[in-house]
Amino acid sequence: MWKRACVLAALACVALGGPASASEGATHPPAQDWEFNGLFGTFDLASAQRGLQVYEQICHACHSLNHVAYRHLGELGFNEDEVAAIAANYQLSDGPDENGEMFDRPAEGSDFFVPFFANEEAARAGNGGAYPPDLSLIVKARSGGADYIYAFLTGFEEPPDGEELPAGRYWNEYFPGHQLAMPNILDVNTVEYTDGTEPTHAQMAWDVTNFLAWAAEPQMMERKQMGLKVVLFLLVFTALMYAVKRKVWANVHH
Amino acid sequence: MAHGSSGGTPFKNPVVRWVDSRLPIFSMMVKEYGQFPAPRNFNYFWNFGALAMIVLMVMIVTGLFLSMHYTAHVDYAFNSVERIMRDVNFGWLMRYIHANGASMFFVVVFIHIFRGLYYGSYKKPRELLWIFGVIILLLMMATAFMGYVLPWGQMSFWGATVITNLFSAIPLVGDEIVTWLWGGFSVDNPTLNRFFSLHFLLPFVIVGVVFLHVAALHITGSNNPKGIEPKGPQDTLPFHPYYTIKDMFGSGVFMIIFAMFVFFAPNYLGHADNYIPANPLVTPAHIVPEWYFLPFYAMLRAITFNIGIPFTGVTIIEAKLGGVITMFGSIIVLFFISWLDTSPVRSARYRPIYKWCMWLLVLAVVVLGYCGSQPAEGLLVVVAQICTFYYFLHFLVLMPLLGKLERPLPLPRSISEPVLREPGAGPLPAGATAKPMEKS
Structure with missing residues (x-):
């Protein structure tokens, strides 16, 4: 028995020693009760759809979403016409055509989200030298995940007494180092939700985090559903193997 | 299992007989995996060799499918991994199995090595068997390190930079060696390309050394928790069905743990920074390797x-x-x-x-x-x-x-001694007598 305990202890050590989280100079984000948490977690599609609106109308002005295509929005509950309508709001440069000319056309479902800035240089020029990161993977690329993103979006504050902020810098409780070039944008700008939800700062932060969680891991629901089936199968299979093992070994003294 | 009469092959199927009399592969399987006498007193630590074999196969199969969609170029590597995650059918499954499989491989192999150390499996006559094992460990480490570079995230890039820079510590020729390893003057496209190439090659080298490892095992036979050699048939059991079924049960338990990571916590053992594309101009706050390298890194x-x-x-x-x-x-x-x-x-x-x-x-x-x-x-x-x-x-x-x-404490006279005592060897403790057979 103690040997089995040792194996489990070793596994536990591995699991606990795994993530080496290191974030100094920032408060640990409080855990939120996301609908996508847990073994049976699913995306809150209504919230994520509102989050898309927040992204399009506020975040998109600085942040790209390069790994997400408009067609992917089908998984978020939009039908084909809605996807086409969303895509058509964006213009992109295509070509060359048969005359060798580049031309502008509206985006289609098969295109990836068209960024506001054409390239990193343009983005830096438009943001006082800072480069707003791409948001496709932001939830997976930050320690703390969705909890961090939500805490960050609602964590802008006045700097503590005695702390001088340079011009064009803002103070955030949860940002590593606290000072950053992004303003408290959800306080400045607001959206008008098509479903009538009141667009409070916290609501918009919640919705856009739901959207970004989906954008970072669109296959999450498929993954968890498959996982339940796989684990259920394996439990039955393993129980069966254990029964057969008992039977085979029944005549052996050991 | 088939038990042959003396002479000729023991098989009924004419095709099997035809093949076996020309290349006795079926006889060999029967001998090495059917009748192979294994000590009767293995505990569950003896499952981990078979588990390691299973993970190796899983890694090669998933890796093969990933390589069909991956692009080894600094401009496309990160994006191609995201395409695998989002647009390739079951690409996310292949990638998460492969990424967590690396961790599972090391868990299993570390326990396997612990088993060998604790029960003295490295001692005569199993020295060569052990040495093949250490070679496999080294090859695994090289393979895992290069595999981690391929997604070309921040930790990929900076991990590669830190580890390859270690060679610059070699006196006199260190810097030249590092330049040679990089194929340039920093970790860059040539580095990524050769790492991909080697990451594809080394697993097959591992398969080769695993073959030698297993071949050597079948010459010396397995060690066991008592560390004494079997003295006769009363100390052993045929590998099949006793240990095939025990390995099946063990691999079931293992696959449940593996699946829990893949489906419910696929990024738990990874590092968030590796979802940021590699940027040679921005150093992460803390460069840490994957968990299985942490003791060596320390x-x-x-x-x-x-x-x-x-x-x-x-x-x-x-x-x-x-x-x-x-x-x-x-x-x-x-x-x-x-x-x-x-x-x-x-x-x-x-x-x-x-x-x-x-x-x-x-x-x-x-x-x-x-x-x-x-x-x-x-x-x-x-x-x-x-x-x-x-x-x-x-x-x-x-x-x-x-x-x-x-x-040392007195060794038992044989593996089966405690259960098969000769009559008159002293009073048996209660419950140690042979139980009536459990017939279910």
């Missing part, structure tokens, strides 16, 4: 002092080189333990002092793993130094010394 950073001739100020080994030697030495020393251990007793069960040294070694490695995950500063450096010291003390001093000093 040893690397534990050597914070130059080694020289005392009182003269002459430096022989710079701290950096000392760290590199220590890190690689921690694996190299394993090649020699068959001869460093002077005790004739294999199993730590019968070695009262060595047993505790062994658990101390486990503790030291786990603590080193923790040190490796944290910034190397303050008290943790000292802790890492003490643990590193113990690691080498264990192999280089305690192993040779304890063999001479320790008084």
Whole structure:
């Protein structure tokens, strides 16, 4: 028995020693009760759809979403016409055509989200030298995940007494180092939700985090559903193997 | 299992007979996996060889599918991985199995190595078997390191930079070697390309060495928890069905744990920074390797002092080189333990002092793993130094010394002795008599 305990202890050590989280100079984000948490977690599609609106109308002005295509929005509950309508709001440069000319056309479902800035240089020029990161993977690329993103979006504050902020810098409780070039944008700008939800700062932060969680891991629901089936199968299979093992070994003294 | 009459093949199927009389592959399978006599007293630690074999196969199959969609170019690598995750059918499944499979492989192999150390599986006549195992470990580490570079995230890039830079510690030719490894003057496209190429090649080299490992095992036979050789058929069981079914059960348990990671916590063992594309201009706050390298990383950073001739100020080994030697030495020393251990007793069960040294070694490695995950500063450096010291003390001093000093417990006369006592060998404790057969 103690040997089995040792194996489990070793596994536990591995699991606990795994993530080496290191974030100094920032408060640990409080855990939120996301609908996508847990073994049976699913995306809150209504919230994520509102989050898309927040992204399009506020975040998109600085942040790209390069790994997400408009067609992917089908998984978020939009039908084909809605996807086409969303895509058509964006213009992109295509070509060359048969005359060798580049031309502008509206985006289609098969295109990836068209960024506001054409390239990193343009983005830096438009943001006082800072480069707003791409948001496709932001939830997976930050320690703390969705909890961090939500805490960050609602964590802008006045700097503590005695702390001088340079011009064009803002103070955030949860940002590593606290000072950053992004303003408290959800306080400045607001959206008008098509479903009538009141667009409070916290609501918009919640919705856009739901959207970004989906954008970072669109296959999450498929993954968890498959996982339940796989684990259920394996439990039955393993129980069966254990029964057969008992039977085979029944005549052996050991 | 088929039991052959003497002469000819024991098989009924004419095609099998035809093949077997020309290439006795079926006879070999029957001999090596059917009848192969295995000690009857294996505990569940003896499942981990089979588990390692399973993960190796899983890694090769998933890796093959990933390579069909991956692009080894600094401009496309990160994006191609995201395409696999989002647009390739079941690409996310392949990638998460492959990424977590690497962790599972090391969990399984570390336990497998612990088993070998604890029960003395490295001792005569299994020295070569053990050495093949250490070679497999080295190959696995190289493969895992290069595989981690391929997604070309921040940790990929900076991990590759840190580890390849270690070679610059080699005196005189260090810098040239690093340039040669990189194929340029920094980790860049040539580096990524060759890492992909080698990451594809090395698993098949591992398969080759695993074949030798298993072949050597089938010459010497397996060790067992008592560490004494089987004395006859009463001490062994045919591999099939006794251990095939036990391995099936063990792999079921293992696959449940594996699946829990893949489906419900696929990024738990990874690092968030690797979802940021590689950027040579921005260094992450803390560069940490994957968890399975953390103990070795801690040893690397534990050597914070130059080694020289005392009182003269002459430096022989710079701290950096000392760290590199220590890190690689921690694996190299394993090649020699068959001869460093002077005790004739294999199993730590019968070695009262060595047993505790062994658990101390486990503790030291786990603590080193923790040190490796944290910034190397303050008290943790000292802790890492003490643990590193113990690691080498264990192999280089305690192993040779304890063999001479320790008084081992009396060994059982045979594997089956405690259960199959001769009549009149003394009163049996209650419950030790043969139970009536459980017929279910």
